[in-house]
Amino acid sequence: MTASSNGHAPADLALRGVSKRYRQGRAAVDALRDVSLTVPAGQFAAVVGPSGSGKSTLLHLVAALDRPTVGQIQLGDWHLAELSRGEQAQFRRRMVGIVFQQFHLVPTMTARENVALPMILAGAAPERRRARAEECLAMVGLADRTGHRPAELSGGEQQRVAVARALTSDPPVLLADEPTGNLDSETGGAVIDLLREIHAGQGRTVIVVTHHVEEVEDAAEEVFCLRDGQLV
Ligand SMILES: Nc1ncnc2c1ncn2[C@@H]1O[C@H](COP(=O)(O)OP(=O)(O)OP(=O)(O)O)[C@@H](O)[C@H]1O
Numbered sequence: 001m002t003a004s005s006n007g008h009a010p011a012d013l014a015l016r017g018v019s020k021r022y023r024q025g026r027a028a029v030d031a032l033r034d035v036s037l038t039v040p041a042g043q044f045a046a047v048v049g050p051s052g053s054g055k056s057t058l059l060h061l062v063a064a065l066d067r068p069t070v071g072q073i074q075l076g077d078w079h080l081a082e083l084s085r086g087e088q089a090q091f092r093r094r095m096v097g098i099v100f101q102q103f104h105l106v107p108t109m110t111a112r113e114n115v116a117l118p119m120i121l122a123g124a125a126p127e128r129r130r131a132r133a134e135e136c137l138a139m140v141g142l143a144d145r146t147g148h149r150p151a152e153l154s155g156g157e158q159q160r161v162a163v164a165r166a167l168t169s170d171p172p173v174l175l176a177d178e179p180t181g182n183l184d185s186e187t188g189g190a191v192i193d194l195l196r197e198i199h200a201g202q203g204r205t206v207i208v209v210t211h212h213v214e215e216v217e218d219a220a221e222e223v224f225c226l227r228d229g230q231l232v
C-alpha cells in the first residue's frame with residue numbers, strides 16, 4: 001500500500017534525543033528537552049500539553065521549518081537535522097502538508113486560488129493546478145464553495161480550505177497545529193473527523209497538536225503529552 005501517489009513511500013517518523021534551545025540575547029529558552037518518539041507511517045498521533053510546552057516547536061522541527069539544536073529527526077530517508085535550506089524546502093514540498101491554526105488564507109483569493117497557490121511555487125501548469133485544487137476541495141467537502149473568498153466562508157470552512165491546501169502535494173504526512181483552536185467545539189469536531197478520514201481513507205500519517213485532549217482521544221492512536229519541553 002502506498003500512502004501517496006507522488007512517488008514517495010510511506011515513511012516512519014523518528015525523533016531521537018531532540019532538544020531545541022531558542023536564544024534571546026543572553027537568555028535562552030529550552031523549548032524541547034531530549035524528546036525521543038516514533039510515529040509509524042500511517043498513524044494518527046496527537047501532541048497535547050499546556051501553552052508554552054513546546055508543541056508548535058515540535059511540529060516546526062518535523063516540518064523542517066527549523067532545525068533541532070541537538071538530536072536527530074528522521075522521516076523515511078530524510079535526515080532533517082542535516083538538510084540545507086534548499087533541501088528543507090524540497091522536503092516540505094514533497095513530504096509534509098502543514099495546517100496552521102490561523103488558516104493563513106489570502107483574503108483576495110477564492111478558495112480554489114488559495115488551494116492552488118503552493119502548486120504555483122512547485123511549478124505546476126495552470127490547468128493542473130485548477131483541477132487538483134478542485135479535487136482537494138472536494139475531498140474536504142467544499143466542492144460547492146470553490147469560488148468563495150475567505151470572508152464568504154464560515155470559520156470551519158476556512159479551516160477546511162487550509163486542510164485542502166495542505167493536501168495538494170499528496171504528502172505522506174499531514175501536520176496540523178491547533179486546527180480547531182479558532183472553532184466552536186462542534187465545528188472543531190468536524191475538522192478532527194475530516195483529519196481522521198484523511199488518515200484512515202488515504203493512509204496518511206496525521207499529527208495534530210491541540211490543547212484539548214478530549215477532542216482527539218477517540219481519533220488518535222497515540223497521544224504524546226508535553227510539559228516544559230519534555231515528554232511525560
Ligand atoms: N522563536 C522563538 N524564540 C524564542 N523563544 C521561543 C520561540 N518560539 C517559541 N519560544 C518559546 O519556546 C517555548 C515553547 O513554545 P511553543 O510555541 O512550542 O509552545 P506551544 O506548546 O506551542 O504553546 P501554545 O499552546 O501556546 O501554542 C515557549 O516558552 C516560547 O516562549
Ligand SMILES: [Mg+2]
Binds near residue numbers: 055056
Ligand atoms: Mg503552539
